[in-house]
Amino acid sequence: MRDEVNRTDILERAALDAIGLLTPEEVFDLESDLKQADPTLLDEVRQVRQGVQVFRETLPEVEPDPGLRTRVLAAVSQMIQQDLRESVQEARSQRMYLHSGNGRRDWLEPMIAGRVSPMWRVSALIAATIAIAFSWFYYQQASTITLLTQYVTEQETRELLSELERHLGNRPQNLIFSPRSEDIFFKSEDTALAGIARMWFDPEDGNGIIVAKNLPAKPDPYVLCLRPYDPTGKGGPTSIKPVAAMPSDGHTIAVSFKLSGDSANGASWCVLEPIDPNDEAVAGTANPMTEPILWITGNDADETQMPYRIVLNSVL
Amino acid sequence: MNEDWELMQRVSSGDPNAVNELYTRFGTLVYRMAYQLLRTKGDAEDAVQEIFVRLWQSAGRFDPERASLVTWVMLISRRHLVDMLRRKRVRPQMAGFDEAWVEPAGADGPAPEDGLLEEEWKLKLRERVSMLPGLQREVVARAYLGGKTLREISQELDRPIGTIKSALSRALANLRERMPSEEGTA
Numbered sequence: 177m178r179d180e181v182n183r184t185d186i187l188e189r190a191a192l193d194a195i196g197l198l199t200p201e202e203v204f205d206l207e208s209d210l211k212q213a214d215p216t217l218l219d220e221v222r223q224v225r226q227g228v229q230v231f232r233e234t235l236p237e238v239e240p241d242p243g244l245r246t247r248v249l250a251a252v253s254q255m256i257q258q259d260l261r262e263s264v265q266e267a268r269s270q271r272m273y274l275h276s277g278n279g280r281r282d283w284l285e286p287m288i289a290g291r292v293s294p295m296w297r298v299s300a301l302i303a304a305t306i307a308i309a310f311s312w313f314y315y316q317q318a319s320t321i322t323l324l325t326q327y328v329t330e331q332e333t334r335e336l337l338s339e340l341e342r343h344l345g346n347r348p349q350n351l352i353f354s355p356r357s358e359d360i361f362f363k364s365e366d367t368a369l370a371g372i373a374r375m376w377f378d379p380e381d382g383n384g385i386i387v388a389k390n391l392p393a394k395p396d397p398y399v400l401c402l403r404p405y406d407p408t409g410k411g412g413p414t415s416i417k418p419v420a421a422m423p424s425d426g427h428t429i430a431v432s433f434k435l436s437g438d439s440a441n442g443a444s445w446c447v448l449e450p451i452d453p454n455d456e457a458v459a460g461t462a463n464p465m466t467e468p469i470l471w472i473t474g475n476d477a478d479e480t481q482m483p484y485r486i487v488l489n490s491v492l
Numbered sequence: 493m494n495e496d497w498e499l500m501q502r503v504s505s506g507d508p509n510a511v512n513e514l515y516t517r518f519g520t521l522v523y524r525m526a527y528q529l530l531r532t533k534g535d536a537e538d539a540v541q542e543i544f545v546r547l548w549q550s551a552g553r554f555d556p557e558r559a560s561l562v563t564w565v566m567l568i569s570r571r572h573l574v575d576m577l578r579r580k581r582v583r584p585q586m587a588g589f590d591e592a593w594v595e596p597a598g599a600d601g602p603a604p605e606d607g608l609l610e611e612e613w614k615l616k617l618r619e620r621v622s623m624l625p626g627l628q629r630e631v632v633a634r635a636y637l638g639g640k641t642l643r644e645i646s647q648e649l650d651r652p653i654g655t656i657k658s659a660l661s662r663a664l665a666n667l668r669e670r671m672p673s674e675e676g677t678a
Contacts, residue, residue, distance in 0.1 A: 184658075191661035194567060195635045196574035197642060203571065210558060218557055225559045227664030228566055230620050231636060235524035244523070244537055245515055249508065251541040252548050256506040 183217055186210070190221045194228040496561035497554065504551035511548060518565045519544075525566065529573045529639070543572050577639050620667070628663035631656055 189206045192198050198206065210221060502510035519540065526539035547568055554564055621629050630649060634640050646653045 184661075188657040188661045191664045192635075192642065192657065194570070194664060195632075195660065196570040196639075197635055198571075200571075200575075207553075215557075222557070222559055222563075223668055224661060224664050225563045225567060227666075227668035228570070229563060230667040232521065232566070234620055235521070235528055238524060238527050240519060240523040240540065241533075241537065244540060245512075245519060247537070248515055248519065248541050248544045249511060252511050252544055253508060255545050255548065260506075 182209075183220075186213065186217060187220055187224055190224045191227070194225050494556075497556050500551040500554040500561070503548055506548075511544070514547065515544065518562070521562070521565065522569050525569050526573060529577065539573060539576060542576075543569050546572050574639060624663050624666055627651070627655075627659045628666065631659045632663045632667075635660060 186206070186209055189198065189202065189209075193203055193206055210218065213221070499510055499513060503514055522543050523536055523540050526536035526543070527533070530536050530539060547565065550568055554561070558564075559567060621632055624632060627649070631645055634645050634648065635642075638645075640648070642653050642656050646656050649656070651659075
Protein backbone atom coordinates (compact mmCIF):
# COMPACT_ATOMS: atom_id res chain seq x y z
CA MET A 177 0.00 0.00 0.00
CA ARG A 178 2.77 2.31 1.00
CA ASP A 179 4.68 1.49 -2.18
CA GLU A 180 1.56 2.26 -4.19
CA VAL A 181 1.26 5.64 -2.53
CA ASN A 182 4.88 6.36 -3.30
CA ARG A 183 4.41 5.37 -6.92
CA THR A 184 1.39 7.62 -7.28
CA ASP A 185 3.24 10.45 -5.61
CA ILE A 186 6.19 10.06 -7.94
CA LEU A 187 3.97 9.96 -11.01
CA GLU A 188 2.09 13.05 -9.91
CA ARG A 189 5.30 14.89 -9.26
CA ALA A 190 6.61 13.79 -12.65
CA ALA A 191 3.49 15.29 -14.22
CA LEU A 192 3.98 18.53 -12.33
CA ASP A 193 7.58 18.55 -13.45
CA ALA A 194 6.59 18.03 -17.05
CA ILE A 195 4.43 21.13 -16.83
CA GLY A 196 7.20 23.03 -15.06
CA LEU A 197 5.45 23.37 -11.73
CA LEU A 198 8.14 21.96 -9.51
CA THR A 199 10.73 24.15 -7.86
CA PRO A 200 14.41 23.28 -8.47
CA GLU A 201 14.54 21.66 -5.03
CA GLU A 202 11.47 19.55 -5.82
CA VAL A 203 13.00 18.56 -9.15
CA PHE A 204 16.13 17.46 -7.32
CA ASP A 205 14.05 15.37 -4.91
CA LEU A 206 12.14 13.81 -7.78
CA GLU A 207 15.31 12.89 -9.63
CA SER A 208 16.70 11.37 -6.45
CA ASP A 209 13.57 9.26 -6.03
CA LEU A 210 13.76 8.15 -9.64
CA LYS A 211 17.26 6.83 -9.11
CA GLN A 212 15.76 4.23 -6.79
CA ALA A 213 12.67 3.54 -8.85
CA ASP A 214 12.05 0.15 -10.41
CA PRO A 215 11.92 -0.20 -14.21
CA THR A 216 8.13 -0.38 -14.24
CA LEU A 217 7.79 2.91 -12.44
CA LEU A 218 10.44 4.49 -14.63
CA ASP A 219 8.47 3.45 -17.67
CA GLU A 220 5.32 5.02 -16.25
CA VAL A 221 7.21 8.22 -15.55
CA ARG A 222 8.46 8.14 -19.08
CA GLN A 223 4.88 7.83 -20.33
CA VAL A 224 3.75 10.75 -18.22
CA ARG A 225 6.55 12.90 -19.48
CA GLN A 226 5.74 12.01 -23.03
CA GLY A 227 2.34 13.55 -22.47
CA VAL A 228 3.82 17.02 -22.75
CA GLN A 229 4.66 16.33 -26.35
CA VAL A 230 1.06 17.00 -27.13
CA PHE A 231 1.91 20.60 -26.66
CA ARG A 232 4.35 20.48 -29.53
CA GLU A 233 1.41 20.60 -31.86
CA THR A 234 0.13 23.67 -30.13
CA LEU A 235 3.34 25.60 -30.45
CA PRO A 236 3.22 28.71 -32.62
CA GLU A 237 4.79 28.03 -35.97
CA VAL A 238 7.37 30.75 -35.73
CA GLU A 239 10.89 30.31 -37.02
CA PRO A 240 13.97 31.52 -35.18
CA ASP A 241 16.21 34.07 -36.78
CA PRO A 242 19.06 32.32 -38.70
CA GLY A 243 21.57 34.31 -36.66
CA LEU A 244 20.28 32.74 -33.46
CA ARG A 245 22.29 29.59 -34.09
CA THR A 246 25.52 31.61 -34.05
CA ARG A 247 24.50 33.37 -30.85
CA VAL A 248 23.54 30.13 -29.16
CA LEU A 249 26.77 28.38 -30.14
CA ALA A 250 28.79 31.39 -29.00
CA ALA A 251 26.98 31.48 -25.65
CA VAL A 252 27.55 27.79 -25.02
CA SER A 253 31.16 28.04 -26.15
CA GLN A 254 31.75 30.93 -23.77
CA MET A 255 30.32 28.94 -20.88
CA ILE A 256 32.44 25.94 -21.82
CA GLN A 257 35.58 28.08 -21.82
CA GLN A 258 34.66 29.62 -18.51
CA ASP A 259 34.00 26.21 -17.04
CA LEU A 260 37.34 25.03 -18.36
CA ARG A 261 39.18 27.94 -16.75
CA GLU A 262 37.48 27.30 -13.44
CA SER A 263 38.36 23.62 -13.64
CA VAL A 264 42.00 24.46 -14.29
CA GLN A 265 42.06 26.89 -11.39
CA GLU A 266 40.43 24.35 -9.14
CA ALA A 267 42.94 21.72 -10.19
CA ARG A 268 45.80 24.10 -9.52
CA SER A 269 44.60 25.00 -6.07
CA GLN A 270 43.99 21.32 -5.38
CA ARG A 271 47.55 20.57 -6.43
CA MET A 272 48.87 23.37 -4.23
CA TYR A 273 46.97 21.90 -1.34
CA LEU A 274 48.38 18.46 -2.00
CA HIS A 275 51.89 19.81 -2.24
CA SER A 276 51.47 21.64 0.99
CA GLY A 277 50.66 18.46 2.87
CA ASN A 278 48.32 18.27 5.79
CA GLY A 279 49.89 21.17 7.62
CA ARG A 280 48.30 23.88 5.56
CA ARG A 281 45.09 25.14 7.03
CA ASP A 282 42.10 26.51 5.20
CA TRP A 283 42.88 30.01 6.35
CA LEU A 284 46.35 29.94 4.84
CA GLU A 285 45.18 29.35 1.28
CA PRO A 286 43.25 32.61 0.87
CA MET A 287 46.01 34.46 2.71
CA ILE A 288 48.59 33.27 0.23
CA ALA A 289 46.23 33.91 -2.63
CA GLY A 290 45.90 37.51 -1.48
CA ARG A 291 42.22 37.24 -0.66
CA VAL A 292 42.77 38.40 2.90
CA SER A 293 42.86 42.07 3.73
CA PRO A 294 46.29 43.61 4.43
CA MET A 295 45.25 44.36 8.01
CA TRP A 296 44.62 40.69 8.71
CA ARG A 297 47.84 39.71 7.03
CA VAL A 298 49.87 42.17 9.13
CA SER A 299 48.08 40.98 12.27
CA ALA A 300 48.85 37.37 11.43
CA LEU A 301 52.51 38.16 10.82
CA ILE A 302 52.77 40.05 14.12
CA ALA A 303 51.11 37.17 15.94
CA ALA A 304 53.49 34.72 14.31
CA THR A 305 56.50 36.88 15.27
CA ILE A 306 55.34 37.13 18.88
CA ALA A 307 54.79 33.39 18.99
CA ILE A 308 58.31 32.76 17.71
CA ALA A 309 59.77 35.28 20.18
CA PHE A 310 58.03 33.67 23.13
CA SER A 311 59.06 30.25 21.95
CA TRP A 312 62.64 31.43 21.83
CA PHE A 313 62.27 33.03 25.24
CA TYR A 314 60.97 29.86 26.84
CA TYR A 315 63.66 27.88 25.08
CA GLN A 316 66.30 30.18 26.47
CA GLN A 317 64.78 30.09 29.90
CA ALA A 318 64.64 26.32 29.82
CA SER A 319 68.26 26.24 28.72
CA THR A 320 69.22 28.57 31.53
CA ILE A 321 67.44 26.45 34.08
CA THR A 322 69.14 23.37 32.71
CA LEU A 323 72.52 25.04 32.96
CA LEU A 324 71.83 26.34 36.41
CA THR A 325 70.77 22.99 37.73
CA GLN A 326 74.14 21.63 36.69
CA TYR A 327 75.65 23.81 39.35
CA VAL A 328 73.12 24.52 42.02
CA THR A 329 70.23 22.91 43.77
CA GLU A 330 66.68 23.38 42.70
CA GLN A 331 66.03 25.85 45.46
CA GLU A 332 69.02 27.85 44.46
CA THR A 333 67.99 27.67 40.86
CA ARG A 334 64.74 29.41 41.67
CA GLU A 335 66.58 32.03 43.64
CA LEU A 336 69.05 32.52 40.86
CA LEU A 337 66.34 32.91 38.32
CA SER A 338 64.80 35.55 40.51
CA GLU A 339 68.16 37.24 40.72
CA LEU A 340 68.55 36.95 37.01
CA GLU A 341 65.24 38.63 36.46
CA ARG A 342 65.90 41.27 39.04
CA HIS A 343 69.18 42.24 37.50
CA LEU A 344 68.62 41.59 33.89
CA GLY A 345 64.98 42.53 33.84
CA ASN A 346 62.11 40.34 32.94
CA ARG A 347 61.48 41.86 29.61
CA PRO A 348 61.81 39.29 26.86
CA GLN A 349 64.39 41.25 24.98
CA ASN A 350 66.60 41.33 28.07
CA LEU A 351 66.39 37.66 28.69
CA ILE A 352 66.43 36.58 25.11
CA PHE A 353 69.03 38.71 23.49
CA SER A 354 71.23 40.23 26.17
CA PRO A 355 72.54 37.53 28.46
CA ARG A 356 75.52 35.69 27.29
CA SER A 357 76.36 32.56 29.09
CA GLU A 358 79.70 30.89 29.00
CA ASP A 359 81.77 28.53 30.99
CA ILE A 360 84.69 30.23 32.64
CA PHE A 361 87.83 28.85 34.11
CA PHE A 362 88.84 29.85 37.59
CA LYS A 363 91.90 29.20 39.65
CA SER A 364 93.29 30.22 42.93
CA GLU A 365 96.87 31.00 43.87
CA ASP A 366 96.49 30.35 47.57
CA THR A 367 94.74 27.09 47.25
CA ALA A 368 94.68 24.32 44.78
CA LEU A 369 91.28 25.49 43.84
CA ALA A 370 90.44 25.55 40.21
CA GLY A 371 87.48 24.70 38.15
CA ILE A 372 84.81 25.81 35.85
CA ALA A 373 82.00 28.17 36.67
CA ARG A 374 79.19 29.43 34.59
CA MET A 375 78.50 33.06 34.11
CA TRP A 376 75.55 34.81 32.64
CA PHE A 377 76.53 38.28 31.80
CA ASP A 378 75.14 41.13 29.84
CA PRO A 379 78.02 43.20 28.57
CA GLU A 380 75.65 45.95 27.49
CA ASP A 381 74.58 46.98 30.95
CA GLY A 382 77.06 45.11 33.14
CA ASN A 383 74.50 42.83 34.78
CA GLY A 384 75.45 39.25 35.39
CA ILE A 385 75.24 36.25 37.57
CA ILE A 386 77.91 33.69 38.31
CA VAL A 387 77.63 30.22 39.67
CA ALA A 388 80.44 28.02 40.81
CA LYS A 389 80.38 24.80 42.68
CA ASN A 390 82.66 22.61 44.70
CA LEU A 391 84.33 25.58 46.33
CA PRO A 392 85.85 24.88 49.74
CA ALA A 393 83.64 25.85 52.59
CA LYS A 394 84.80 28.99 54.39
CA PRO A 395 83.45 30.64 57.45
CA ASP A 396 83.47 33.93 55.62
CA PRO A 397 81.88 34.59 52.32
CA TYR A 398 83.71 34.68 49.12
CA VAL A 399 83.81 38.03 47.48
CA LEU A 400 83.50 38.63 43.82
CA CYS A 401 85.90 41.30 42.78
CA LEU A 402 86.54 42.91 39.53
CA ARG A 403 89.73 44.32 38.20
CA PRO A 404 90.94 45.52 34.90
CA TYR A 405 92.86 43.14 32.88
CA ASP A 406 96.53 43.09 33.75
CA PRO A 407 98.57 40.66 31.78
CA THR A 408 101.45 40.95 34.27
CA GLY A 409 99.61 39.30 37.05
CA LYS A 410 97.52 40.46 39.90
CA GLY A 411 97.10 44.03 38.97
CA GLY A 412 97.50 47.02 41.17
CA PRO A 413 95.81 47.52 44.46
CA THR A 414 93.56 50.05 42.94
CA SER A 415 92.37 47.76 40.32
CA ILE A 416 90.14 45.50 42.33
CA LYS A 417 86.47 46.08 42.74
CA PRO A 418 84.44 43.79 44.86
CA VAL A 419 81.02 43.44 43.46
CA ALA A 420 79.37 40.99 45.75
CA ALA A 421 79.89 38.69 48.65
CA MET A 422 79.06 35.08 48.11
CA PRO A 423 78.45 32.76 50.99
CA SER A 424 79.43 29.24 50.30
CA ASP A 425 78.06 26.11 51.79
CA GLY A 426 81.03 24.21 50.56
CA HIS A 427 79.33 23.14 47.41
CA THR A 428 78.10 26.00 45.38
CA ILE A 429 78.26 29.70 45.35
CA ALA A 430 76.20 31.97 43.28
CA VAL A 431 75.88 35.66 43.11
CA SER A 432 74.48 38.27 40.90
CA PHE A 433 76.42 41.38 40.20
CA LYS A 434 76.39 44.59 38.32
CA LEU A 435 79.50 46.12 36.93
CA SER A 436 79.78 49.83 37.17
CA GLY A 437 82.17 52.23 35.53
CA ASP A 438 83.64 52.08 32.15
CA SER A 439 83.93 48.52 31.17
CA ALA A 440 85.69 49.55 28.04
CA ASN A 441 88.95 50.43 29.73
CA GLY A 442 88.30 49.21 33.24
CA ALA A 443 90.19 52.12 34.76
CA SER A 444 87.46 53.59 36.82
CA TRP A 445 86.71 50.64 38.97
CA CYS A 446 87.37 51.34 42.54
CA VAL A 447 89.21 49.11 44.94
CA LEU A 448 88.09 47.78 48.25
CA GLU A 449 90.28 45.27 49.99
CA PRO A 450 90.34 43.14 51.91
CA ILE A 451 86.68 42.60 51.81
CA ASP A 452 84.97 42.79 55.04
CA PRO A 453 81.42 43.93 54.81
CA ASN A 454 81.34 44.57 58.54
CA ASP A 455 84.51 46.60 58.75
CA GLU A 456 84.84 49.38 56.33
CA ALA A 457 88.17 50.31 57.84
CA VAL A 458 89.82 47.40 56.21
CA ALA A 459 88.62 48.51 52.93
CA GLY A 460 91.10 50.72 51.31
CA THR A 461 94.03 51.01 49.09
CA ALA A 462 96.46 50.29 51.92
CA ASN A 463 95.42 46.75 52.32
CA PRO A 464 97.04 44.13 50.23
CA MET A 465 94.98 42.72 47.63
CA THR A 466 93.28 39.60 48.59
CA GLU A 467 94.61 36.81 46.60
CA PRO A 468 92.18 35.82 44.04
CA ILE A 469 90.84 32.35 44.13
CA LEU A 470 88.70 32.77 41.12
CA TRP A 471 89.65 34.63 38.07
CA ILE A 472 86.89 34.92 35.69
CA THR A 473 88.58 35.43 32.43
CA GLY A 474 86.41 33.55 30.10
CA ASN A 475 87.58 30.47 28.36
CA ASP A 476 89.30 32.41 25.68
CA ALA A 477 93.03 31.92 25.87
CA ASP A 478 93.63 35.34 24.42
CA GLU A 479 93.04 37.35 27.54
CA THR A 480 94.17 40.53 25.92
CA GLN A 481 90.79 40.73 24.37
CA MET A 482 89.13 40.83 27.74
CA PRO A 483 88.54 44.37 28.99
CA TYR A 484 88.27 43.21 32.58
CA ARG A 485 88.47 40.30 34.86
CA ILE A 486 86.14 39.16 37.48
CA VAL A 487 88.01 37.86 40.42
CA LEU A 488 86.58 35.90 43.21
CA ASN A 489 88.42 36.63 46.43
CA SER A 490 88.10 34.96 49.72
CA VAL A 491 87.71 37.16 52.71
CA LEU A 492 90.70 36.90 54.91
CA MET B 493 18.31 5.80 -28.28
CA ASN B 494 21.98 5.10 -27.98
CA GLU B 495 22.68 7.77 -30.55
CA ASP B 496 20.84 10.32 -28.44
CA TRP B 497 22.81 9.31 -25.37
CA GLU B 498 26.08 9.52 -27.29
CA LEU B 499 25.12 12.92 -28.64
CA MET B 500 24.45 14.22 -25.13
CA GLN B 501 27.72 12.78 -23.89
CA ARG B 502 29.50 14.70 -26.63
CA VAL B 503 27.54 17.83 -25.75
CA SER B 504 28.48 17.35 -22.11
CA SER B 505 32.16 17.18 -23.03
CA GLY B 506 31.90 20.50 -24.83
CA ASP B 507 32.09 19.22 -28.40
CA PRO B 508 30.96 22.22 -30.53
CA ASN B 509 29.82 19.96 -33.35
CA ALA B 510 27.55 18.13 -30.95
CA VAL B 511 26.10 21.40 -29.66
CA ASN B 512 25.52 22.45 -33.25
CA GLU B 513 23.76 19.17 -33.96
CA LEU B 514 21.63 19.58 -30.84
CA TYR B 515 20.59 23.01 -32.04
CA THR B 516 19.78 21.65 -35.49
CA ARG B 517 17.45 19.12 -33.98
CA PHE B 518 15.82 21.16 -31.25
CA GLY B 519 16.56 24.85 -31.85
CA THR B 520 13.21 25.55 -33.46
CA LEU B 521 11.28 23.54 -30.85
CA VAL B 522 12.92 25.41 -28.01
CA TYR B 523 12.41 28.74 -29.72
CA ARG B 524 8.73 28.05 -30.23
CA MET B 525 8.29 26.99 -26.62
CA ALA B 526 10.01 30.16 -25.51
CA TYR B 527 7.96 32.30 -27.83
CA GLN B 528 4.75 30.68 -26.70
CA LEU B 529 5.36 31.69 -23.12
CA LEU B 530 7.37 34.90 -23.45
CA ARG B 531 5.59 36.24 -26.49
CA THR B 532 8.35 38.49 -27.79
CA LYS B 533 11.07 37.63 -30.24
CA GLY B 534 13.85 39.21 -28.18
CA ASP B 535 12.89 37.48 -24.94
CA ALA B 536 12.47 34.20 -26.77
CA GLU B 537 15.93 34.43 -28.33
CA ASP B 538 17.54 35.25 -25.00
CA ALA B 539 15.73 32.33 -23.45
CA VAL B 540 16.92 29.95 -26.19
CA GLN B 541 20.54 30.89 -25.48
CA GLU B 542 20.08 30.26 -21.79
CA ILE B 543 18.25 26.99 -22.37
CA PHE B 544 21.00 25.62 -24.59
CA VAL B 545 23.57 26.52 -21.96
CA ARG B 546 21.40 24.66 -19.48
CA LEU B 547 21.12 21.70 -21.84
CA TRP B 548 24.91 21.59 -22.07
CA GLN B 549 25.18 21.75 -18.28
CA SER B 550 22.61 18.97 -17.82
CA ALA B 551 23.66 16.82 -20.76
CA GLY B 552 25.65 14.41 -18.62
CA ARG B 553 22.53 13.58 -16.63
CA PHE B 554 20.42 12.64 -19.63
CA ASP B 555 19.02 9.15 -19.12
CA PRO B 556 17.16 7.63 -22.08
CA GLU B 557 15.43 5.27 -19.67
CA ARG B 558 13.54 8.13 -18.08
CA ALA B 559 12.65 10.18 -21.10
CA SER B 560 13.27 10.34 -24.79
CA LEU B 561 15.61 13.11 -25.87
CA VAL B 562 12.86 15.29 -27.28
CA THR B 563 10.84 14.92 -24.09
CA TRP B 564 13.90 15.66 -22.04
CA VAL B 565 14.70 18.79 -24.05
CA MET B 566 11.12 19.96 -23.61
CA LEU B 567 11.33 19.20 -19.91
CA ILE B 568 14.51 21.22 -19.40
CA SER B 569 13.15 24.03 -21.55
CA ARG B 570 9.88 24.13 -19.70
CA ARG B 571 11.60 24.20 -16.33
CA HIS B 572 13.80 27.05 -17.45
CA LEU B 573 11.02 29.09 -18.97
CA VAL B 574 8.84 28.78 -15.89
CA ASP B 575 11.84 29.77 -13.80
CA MET B 576 12.29 32.84 -15.96
CA LEU B 577 8.69 33.80 -15.57
CA ARG B 578 8.88 33.33 -11.83
CA ARG B 579 12.00 35.47 -11.64
CA LYS B 580 10.31 38.16 -13.67
CA ARG B 581 7.19 37.75 -11.58
CA VAL B 582 5.34 37.52 -14.86
CA ARG B 583 3.05 34.78 -15.95
CA PRO B 584 0.92 34.24 -19.00
CA GLN B 585 -2.55 35.02 -17.83
CA MET B 586 -5.37 32.78 -18.77
CA ALA B 587 -8.85 32.48 -17.50
CA GLY B 588 -10.78 29.24 -17.69
CA PHE B 589 -10.21 27.15 -20.75
CA ASP B 590 -13.65 27.86 -22.06
CA GLU B 591 -13.10 31.56 -21.78
CA ALA B 592 -11.24 33.61 -24.30
CA TRP B 593 -7.45 33.42 -24.24
CA VAL B 594 -6.16 36.47 -22.53
CA GLU B 595 -3.44 38.60 -23.96
CA PRO B 596 0.15 37.69 -23.16
CA ALA B 597 1.96 38.96 -20.09
CA GLY B 598 5.11 39.95 -21.96
CA ALA B 599 5.89 43.64 -21.62
CA ASP B 600 5.86 44.52 -25.30
CA GLY B 601 3.56 41.77 -26.54
CA PRO B 602 3.77 39.86 -29.78
CA ALA B 603 4.49 41.51 -33.08
CA PRO B 604 1.32 42.34 -35.01
CA GLU B 605 2.26 40.00 -37.80
CA ASP B 606 2.34 37.17 -35.32
CA GLY B 607 -1.29 37.66 -34.41
CA LEU B 608 -2.57 35.11 -36.88
CA LEU B 609 -0.01 32.55 -35.82
CA GLU B 610 -1.00 33.08 -32.26
CA GLU B 611 -4.64 32.47 -32.98
CA GLU B 612 -3.62 29.36 -34.86
CA TRP B 613 -1.70 27.73 -32.03
CA LYS B 614 -4.34 28.68 -29.53
CA LEU B 615 -6.86 26.86 -31.62
CA LYS B 616 -4.62 23.84 -31.83
CA LEU B 617 -4.16 23.83 -28.13
CA ARG B 618 -7.85 24.18 -27.57
CA GLU B 619 -8.44 21.29 -29.90
CA ARG B 620 -5.95 19.07 -28.19
CA VAL B 621 -6.91 19.82 -24.67
CA SER B 622 -10.59 19.76 -25.37
CA MET B 623 -10.33 16.00 -25.65
CA LEU B 624 -9.72 15.86 -21.94
CA PRO B 625 -12.41 15.63 -19.28
CA GLY B 626 -13.42 18.93 -17.68
CA LEU B 627 -11.19 19.06 -14.62
CA GLN B 628 -8.15 17.70 -16.41
CA ARG B 629 -8.66 20.21 -19.19
CA GLU B 630 -8.92 23.11 -16.75
CA VAL B 631 -5.89 22.01 -14.80
CA VAL B 632 -3.70 21.51 -17.87
CA ALA B 633 -4.68 24.81 -19.41
CA ARG B 634 -4.15 26.77 -16.23
CA ALA B 635 -0.94 25.02 -15.36
CA TYR B 636 0.65 24.84 -18.77
CA LEU B 637 -0.31 28.14 -20.30
CA GLY B 638 -1.32 29.96 -17.18
CA GLY B 639 1.89 29.08 -15.36
CA LYS B 640 -0.10 28.91 -12.17
CA THR B 641 0.93 27.01 -9.11
CA LEU B 642 -0.94 24.04 -7.73
CA ARG B 643 -2.16 26.10 -4.83
CA GLU B 644 -3.52 28.80 -7.10
CA ILE B 645 -5.29 26.30 -9.31
CA SER B 646 -6.63 24.57 -6.24
CA GLN B 647 -8.05 27.84 -4.95
CA GLU B 648 -9.47 28.92 -8.29
CA LEU B 649 -11.19 25.62 -8.90
CA ASP B 650 -11.99 25.10 -5.24
CA ARG B 651 -10.54 21.61 -5.25
CA PRO B 652 -7.99 19.99 -2.94
CA ILE B 653 -4.39 20.10 -4.10
CA GLY B 654 -4.27 16.32 -4.19
CA THR B 655 -7.15 16.27 -6.62
CA ILE B 656 -5.41 18.80 -8.83
CA LYS B 657 -2.22 16.75 -8.85
CA SER B 658 -4.10 13.59 -9.76
CA ALA B 659 -6.02 15.36 -12.48
CA LEU B 660 -2.86 16.72 -14.00
CA SER B 661 -1.19 13.33 -13.93
CA ARG B 662 -4.17 11.65 -15.56
CA ALA B 663 -4.42 14.44 -18.12
CA LEU B 664 -0.87 13.92 -19.26
CA ALA B 665 -1.44 10.17 -19.47
CA ASN B 666 -4.52 10.78 -21.60
CA LEU B 667 -2.72 13.21 -23.83
CA ARG B 668 0.12 10.78 -24.32
CA GLU B 669 -2.28 8.08 -25.47
CA ARG B 670 -3.38 10.38 -28.24
CA MET B 671 0.17 10.94 -29.38
CA PRO B 672 1.12 9.00 -32.51
CA SER B 673 4.81 8.76 -31.66
CA GLU B 674 7.08 9.94 -28.92
CA GLU B 675 10.18 10.45 -30.97
CA GLY B 676 11.08 13.16 -33.39
CA THR B 677 12.38 16.62 -33.57
CA ALA B 678 10.76 19.94 -33.81
